[in-house]
Amino acid sequence: MIVLERVFKSFPLDDGRSEPVLSDLNLTVSEGEFLAILGPSGCGKTTLLNLIAGFTAPTRGRVLFNGTEIDRPAPERAVVFQDAVLFPWLTVSRNIAFGLKLQGLKGKNLDEKVSRYLAIMGLTEEDGAKYPHALSGGMSQRVSLARVLALKPKALLMDEPFSSLDVDTRERLQEELLRLWAARRTTVIYVTHSVEEAAYLADRVLLLGPSPGRARTVPVPLKRPRNRRSEEFLATKEALRGGFPEPLCCATFRHSPHLEGGFRP
Amino acid sequence: MTGLFRKMPKSTLSIVLLLTAWRLAAEGVLLFRGVPFPTPEETFLRLLELLAGKNLAGHSLYVHLFSSLRRWATGFAVAAASGVLYGLAAGRVRALERATSEIPQFLLLIPGLAWVPVAILLFGIGERATLFMIAVSAFAPIAVSVLGGAKNVDTRLLRAAQMLGAGEGTLFFHVFLPATLPSILSGLRIGLGTSWRVLVAAEMVVGSGTGLGYSLIQARWTLDYASSFACIAAICLIGFFFERVLIRRLERGTLDRWAPVSEKG
Ligand SMILES: Nc1ncnc2c1ncn2[C@@H]1O[C@H](COP(=O)(O)OP(=O)(O)OP(=O)(O)O)[C@@H](O)[C@H]1O
Ligand SMILES: [Mg+2]
Numbered sequence: 001m002i003v004l005e006r007v008f009k010s011f012p013l014d015d016g017r018s019e020p021v022l023s024d025l026n027l028t029v030s031e032g033e034f035l036a037i038l039g040p041s042g043c044g045k046t047t048l049l050n051l052i053a054g055f056t057a058p059t060r061g062r063v064l065f066n067g068t069e070i071d072r073p074a075p076e077r078a079v080v081f082q083d084a085v086l087f088p089w090l091t092v093s094r095n096i097a098f099g100l101k102l103q104g105l106k107g108k109n110l111d112e113k114v115s116r117y118l119a120i121m122g123l124t125e126e127d128g129a130k131y132p133h134a135l136s137g138g139m140s141q142r143v144s145l146a147r148v149l150a151l152k153p154k155a156l157l158m159d160e161p162f163s164s165l166d167v168d169t170r171e172r173l174q175e176e177l178l179r180l181w182a183a184r185r186t187t188v189i190y191v192t193h194s195v196e197e198a199a200y201l202a203d204r205v206l207l208l209g210p211s212p213g214r215a216r217t218v219p220v221p222l223k224r225p226r227n228r229r230s231e232e233f234l235a236t237k238e239a240l241r242g243g244f245p246e247p248l249c250c251a252t253f254r255h256s257p258h259l260e261g262g263f264r265p
Numbered sequence: 266m267t268g269l270f271r272k273m274p275k276s277t278l279s280i281v282l283l284l285t286a287w288r289l290a291a292e293g294v295l296l297f298r299g300v301p302f303p304t305p306e307e308t309f310l311r312l313l314e315l316l317a318g319k320n321l322a323g324h325s326l327y328v329h330l331f332s333s334l335r336r337w338a339t340g341f342a343v344a345a346a347s348g349v350l351y352g353l354a355a356g357r358v359r360a361l362e363r364a365t366s367e368i369p370q371f372l373l374l375i376p377g378l379a380w381v382p383v384a385i386l387l388f389g390i391g392e393r394a395t396l397f398m399i400a401v402s403a404f405a406p407i408a409v410s411v412l413g414g415a416k417n418v419d420t421r422l423l424r425a426a427q428m429l430g431a432g433e434g435t436l437f438f439h440v441f442l443p444a445t446l447p448s449i450l451s452g453l454r455i456g457l458g459t460s461w462r463v464l465v466a467a468e469m470v471v472g473s474g475t476g477l478g479y480s481l482i483q484a485r486w487t488l489d490y491a492s493s494f495a496c497i498a499a500i501c502l503i504g505f506f507f508e509r510v511l512i513r514r515l516e517r518g519t520l521d522r523w524a525p526v527s528e529k530g
Contacts, residue, residue: 099429
């Protein structure tokens with residue numbers, strides 16, 4: 001279970017003042033839940049994810065994971081970054097082996113596990129011998145998922161993981177993610193720009209408005225598997241769009257292409 | 266014709282052009298100034314004679330070659346070790362960087378030969394003065410390049426490693442170091458050229474008694490210009506060999522596999 005208690009996060013500005021990004025945020029994510037974080041660019045989605053990952057500490061307030069305060073990154077809270085962030089000097093297989101080795105796995109056990117996760121993510125042994133520069137965006141993201149799934153994380157923190165991929169690849173990876181999530185019941189926190197993506201994937205959506213301190217969560221009342229073209233789905237999307245905690249100053253945001261599930265500029 | 270050009274290695278073309286220009290210069294000098302100027306052929310023949318054991322400034326070419334190489338290797342090793350260690354340390358420790366990062370920048374502005382008085386005051390005329398000049402001149406470009414690379418290591422790579430479970434040691438040796446390797450290699454490459462040039466210059470000035478630079482100047486005193494030119498050719502060939510064979514091979518084994526040049530843009 002992930003708990004945020006009155007979390008406040010600000011960044012110092014050059015002129016000595018500081019800019020609040022998150023203010024007084026309370027959030028509880030239960031085990032096995034799929035939570036999407038939705039909001040316009042710059043509203044603090046990545047900042048929030050970084051707090052839970054343990055990359056940064058809150059200015060005030062507490063972030064707890066299963067009752068203990070998060071003070072550093074750890075494999076139990078694995079992160080999938082927007083652009084994969086693989087180690088360019090390691091082959092795909094060795095990228096996947098990186099975390100496993102740190103858990104003390106070696107020799108045949110290690111090789112077997114790497115092969116298994118290559119296969120789970122739909123990658124071949126030949127792909128495993130490649131260096132990251134030779135991969136397509138979709139393949140990189142598969143590797144980046146494989147290397148964290150192999151560590152059996154309790155929570156999966158994903159920062160717009162599929163947003164730079166084409167629609168086909170994105171939808172295919174979304175399906176695979178849902179399948180894995182259903183099989184393992186890992187907690188997933190999934191940052192996105194896209195209302196459609198949030199509505200399709202999540203149990204619940206955290207709507208982060210452009211001004212700090214105005215956030216709320218909205219449940220997604222849809223059964224799975226979901227149909228992107230059903231009436232209810234479209235209604236849910238509308239409800240999410242209209243559900244932001246403040247009249248979105250940016251009418252631009254409401255109608256921005258980001259939120260239509262389309263391409264980012 | 267262009268097809269023929271394309272088949273030749275790049276360096277062949279450059280060498281042909283260079284030899285042609287040299288040849289023309291030799292003819293021109295003879296014609297207009299009435300002074301014999303060693304042609305490429307004469308130089309090549311003299312180089313062969315020297316290689317066959319002809320005496321040059323009191324020793325065989327091999328003695329000079331060996332003592333230059335020994336000096337160079339010692340000086341360069343000192344510069345490489347201190348430059349790389351300094352760059353890595355200052356890249357990791359903020360306080361060290363703030364206190365010292367301008368020093369190599371200043372050193373970079375001092376031409377190699379300007380160290381002669383300093384070296385002689387510190388060590389007197391002789392071997393150690395030469396080594397000092399080599400080391401201090403090659404240190405700066407190596408330190409600057411390594412520090413630049415170390416400071417700019419992508420924090421996302423470090424974060425990715427941390428969330429996969431890496432501790433400080435793994436982070437340094439398995440992420441920070443390989444991520445800095447491109448800058449280390451390019452620093453070494455620049456330092457190699459610098460130290461080789463400074464070595465030859467130092468031998469010319471400090472009067473080392475042996476060495477390619479020393480014999481180049483000695484041959485000139487005795488108006489044996491062909492031998493001077495043969496020394497220049499030897500210096501050039503050896504420098505070329507180091508650059509191509511040593512550094513290029515290192516790069517090919519690492520950087521090129523991680524991201525081939527053709528794809529870097
Ligand atoms: N390290 C930092 N230093 C200073 N300001 C920061 C830092 N990180 C984020 N910010 C600021 O905090 C705000 C929120 O940034 P964040 O990256 O969390 O937004 P986001 O919602 O993830 O946006 P996007 O959708 O574009 O990724 C921005 O205004 C940004 O300028
Ligand atoms: Mg972001």
